[in-house]
Amino acid sequence: MSKVQILTGGPLPNIPWQERPENDRHDAPVWRYAGNPVIARNPAPGVARIFNSAVCPWEDGFIAVLRGEQVNGVPHIYLGRSADGIHWQVDPQKIPFVNEQGEPFMPRYAYDPRLVKVEDTYYMMWCQDFYGASIGMAKTKDFKTFTRLDNPFIPFNRNAVLFPRRVNGLYQLLSRPSDSGHTPFGDIWLSQSPDMTFWGKHRHVMSKGDKWWESVKIGAGAAPIETSEGWLLLYHGVSSTCNGLIYSIGGAILDINEPSRVLYRCENFLLTPEEEYEERGFVPGVCFPCATLQDTDTGRIAIYYGAADTVVGLAFTQVDELVDYIKAHSVTCETDTEPGIR
Ligand code: BMA
Numbered sequence: 001m002s003k004v005q006i007l008t009g010g011p012l013p014n015i016p017w018q019e020r021p022e023n024d025r026h027d028a029p030v031w032r033y034a035g036n037p038v039i040a041r042n043p044a045p046g047v048a049r050i051f052n053s054a055v056c057p058w059e060d061g062f063i064a065v066l067r068g069e070q071v072n073g074v075p076h077i078y079l080g081r082s083a084d085g086i087h088w089q090v091d092p093q094k095i096p097f098v099n100e101q102g103e104p105f106m107p108r109y110a111y112d113p114r115l116v117k118v119e120d121t122y123y124m125m126w127c128q129d130f131y132g133a134s135i136g137m138a139k140t141k142d143f144k145t146f147t148r149l150d151n152p153f154i155p156f157n158r159n160a161v162l163f164p165r166r167v168n169g170l171y172q173l174l175s176r177p178s179d180s181g182h183t184p185f186g187d188i189w190l191s192q193s194p195d196m197t198f199w200g201k202h203r204h205v206m207s208k209g210d211k212w213w214e215s216v217k218i219g220a221g222a223a224p225i226e227t228s229e230g231w232l233l234l235y236h237g238v239s240s241t242c243n244g245l246i247y248s249i250g251g252a253i254l255d256i257n258e259p260s261r262v263l264y265r266c267e268n269f270l271l272t273p274e275e276e277y278e279e280r281g282f283v284p285g286v287c288f289p290c291a292t293l294q295d296t297d298t299g300r301i302a303i304y305y306g307a308a309d310t311v312v313g314l315a316f317t318q319v320d321e322l323v324d325y326i327k328a329h330s331v332t333c334e335t336d337t338e339p340g341i342r
Pocket of ligand 1: 309
């Protein structure tokens with residue numbers, strides 16, 4: 001039993017897991033699956049690459065919403081199924097979204113999906129065209145019918161991630177207001193809703209950091225994990241180099257009852273591109289987290305991240321070690337710790 005209790009989900013003894021290698025010299029307690037990548041190039045007919053993708057437990061195994069870059073270069077979302085969270089069968093058809101009337105209603109493009117179960121429903125959120133890049137959302141209960149919801153925000157916005165439960169009676173959605181291009185700025189914001197349609201009570205959560213690995217912009221990654229220490233948030237932080245942008249994974253802990261307040265924020269990255277499949281690909285130097293699986297009994301956490309906009313990687317951490325590391329290296333500033341409204 002871990003010291004820090006994970007309160008999201010229940011026991012999941014079948015999540016993928018490998019112990020940390022004894023000779024691991026990384027500073028942060030996050031280590032890669034030795035068999036990475038778990039989804040390689042050309043994973044299905046007409047799909048050249050699958051990368052920034054999200055998973056959930058489903059029936060006896062796992063299900064995933066996958067960012068698939070089609071051979072015409074346009075991204076869409078595909079479904080994947082796996083018994084062990086490592087070997088994936090990719091459905092060659094795009095997810096067939098419908099509107100509330102059950103009629104076909106496909107986004108023009110869709111990328112960076114997240115998948116979060118809230119109460120008895122699975123919600124997906126992604127980035128799509130809404131007369132400019134913004135957030136699309138859909139819900140399903142059976143992974144057969146995917147009903148789109150109203151788009152929560154006007155353009156431009158990216159990186160939407162729902163919390164796995166309501167807080168103070170309201171659904172909670174993190175996002176990152178952006179521009180129409182590659183966005184040289186960006187903070188994480190929180191929006192709240194009584195019904196998944198009307199989003200308001202917006203709060204600022206965190207600014208880009210003054211540490212160089214996250215000095216350009218940040219964006220929420222995986223759905224926050226509820227723990228006895230607060231909401232554990234894995235996010236991406238971006239730095240600028242002579243050779244373009246580099247995406248690393250960072251960690252923070254948000255207040256349980258007021259998640260726009262950051263309690264701890266790790267000044268170090270938790271994972272940064274360094275393996276061949278992270279440094280070489282369609283966009284080199286990208287580790288982009290989109291989901292976790294966690295086991296409440298052991299405190300094990302499996303992290304799914306896109307690598308180099310080309311493949312899916314898997315990494316592991318243990319909640320006690322991760323929370324200790326974030327706390328031990330925490331540096332917060334006023335824009336982190338204040339309630340986020342001015
Ligand atoms: C962001 C998004 C991500 C991508 C990243 C790096 O703007 O488009 O999907 O992984 O850039 O290219």
